[in-house]
Amino acid sequence: MRILDGFGQRIGLAMAGKNPWGTGGDGSSGSGDGDAPKGDKGSGDKGNGPRNPWLPPGSGGGDGRRGPNIEDIFKNRGPEGPRRKGGGGGGGPNFRFPQRPGGKSWFPVAVVGIIALGLLATSVHLIGPQQQAVVKTLGNYTRTLDSGLKFSAPFPIETVDVEDVQGVRAVRIPGNNNQVKLILTGDQNLVDLSYIVRWNIKDLADYKFRVVDPVETVNEAAEAAMRAAVAEKQLDETFSGQGRAAIEQDVRERMQRTLDSYQAGIRVLGVEIEKADPPGQVVDAFRDVQVAEQNADAARNQAQGYAQQVLAQAQGEAEAFDKVYEQYRLAPEVTRQRLYYETMERVLSKTDKTIVEATGVTPYLPLPEIRRRAQQTEGPATTVTAPGGQ
Template sequence: MSVKRILTIAGMAVAGLVLLILAFTTWYTVDEGEQAVIITFGKADETITESGLKFKLPWPVQKVEKLSKETFSTTFGYDQDAEGNLISYDKETKMITGDEYIVLADLVVQWKITEPVKYLFNAEDPRELLHDATAASIRSIIGSSPIDDALTDGKAEIEAETRDLLSNLVEKYDIGISIQGIKLQDVELPNEEVRSAFTAVTDARETKSTKINQANKYENQKKNEAQGELDAILSRAQGDRTSRIEQAHGDVAVFDKLYEEYRNNQDITRQRLILETLEQVLPGAKIYIMNDNEGTVKYLPIQPPQQPAPPAAGEGNQEEGGAGDGQ
């Protein structure tokens, strides 16, 4: 085979290889859950966020870096092996609370790539930077929180404060990601003895709170009862006041009427008043009004004299029988 023929075959092979390179490096596909960055001679040129078949200049002029648009989850304090078993990193999760207790806290950070160019070029390892920022944020928030908040009902507030602080740090680092959420997985004391002691303290505190609530309930009940009695007394007093006023008005009306009669006939009215007063002052007594002006005793009984008691049964028959014998 001649040299010329060999050169021709080699040229055709090179041309075919070039065509293959052009064919496979000119067209690319962006999936629905992806975003792409076009890099021209090592410099980010364009960001593609729409899915579909796309065209670019062949390699080595341009190349494509594809990144996911989905939400990522980064764990802090634990990890999973290939078999799905959890691996804890106690040294990483051990931190001190604001009241100087030691706790173990692990969490999950949810984040997304929002600026692909910054994610690719502003940090050598954005995930490692995010992990360090997460450690700094959770330690700062736990370090300013009391242990009760970390172990009981303050977790939601700690999550919110950690998210805000981590978002501010990531924004300062400018690595093209945004924090979607923080979820505390577990916050616990470092050993069983400490956990038992803290549980006992928590139970005592809950018992104290229960007793205080019961005492407040009893106090409110007694206050309500006393208020009810007070209202009843005031109501009765108001009723008595109204009754006394009405009675006084009635007495005034009677007095006015009596006075009018007294003005018309003073002597008769005076005598009648005296008699009525004596009846009220000396009830049930026999009273006689004496007048000795003419030397003759006259009397006026206030009450009718008592009638003699009727004879007992049989007394009349005995008298009649005795009379008959005498005859």
């Protein structure tokens, strides 16, 4: 812009009838007939001869009439204005990449080395002992890699996705312990259940490409299996330990069949019921029912104990009678007489007795009165204390 401004000033001088190339050495103005400017033979005198209009004002040295060089103009100019060389301030140091001994730059070699290192890093894979990897070639599944040091084509030709296939993964249903999960039992009751499903990967290729969301698939299969298993049980069975074990085993088998039908590549390791409670709205009534059932069980157990006692006593008497009958068959008269005496002794020992003789000195003997007097006289002295103070 500075060059164009100087050129415009000279055009204005020429139109005004003045010499656009400046004054001569004697101070007179140049001729107005447009004679060519005469150069100054002295190299340092600014007043001798015309000045080159293409040079910036104040520039000295060299031939003042040097022809313009467009490359020099644009080389010394930038978007921010003319560049200044030397001196303090201005631009910072220019970075240059180191050169090889032959004079060529190391930059292409560095770029090739970085690319080769990246390709090598995407081609070598160290797979852990509990891991497997699936290989996709241009986005399509091709093979599965086991544990160890494995190789593949570099990215993006082949991509390798590593997964832990032996680690145990757990899913809690429902996810929040405070959340209620009501399930209908076989006797039309509701039970609040929370449980944990533990699983791992059986087939990595199916796990990766057969189902969209494996975790969500496990959740849905577990909930469907649990509802189906509980619907076949009574409410009391869901609270007992044996009933819970049966439900857990049934749920695991149902889940495995469902996931295998989906080809999900998932192995169900186990199901554990954490909580089995009645709904919160009927907890008090349910506790009352449980107390009544416990009382009924206690009364039932007491009755069964009494029945067993009576039965054992009856069986003992029957065995004794069988033994007596065997003796009776051997000696009927003797056995009959012995039974008569034992029966009379057992009966008469519990009744008051009076002995009456038809002919004799003592026709009447009041045995009950004699016994009563003896007891009143000797009762306090003949008191016997049973063992234990009773």
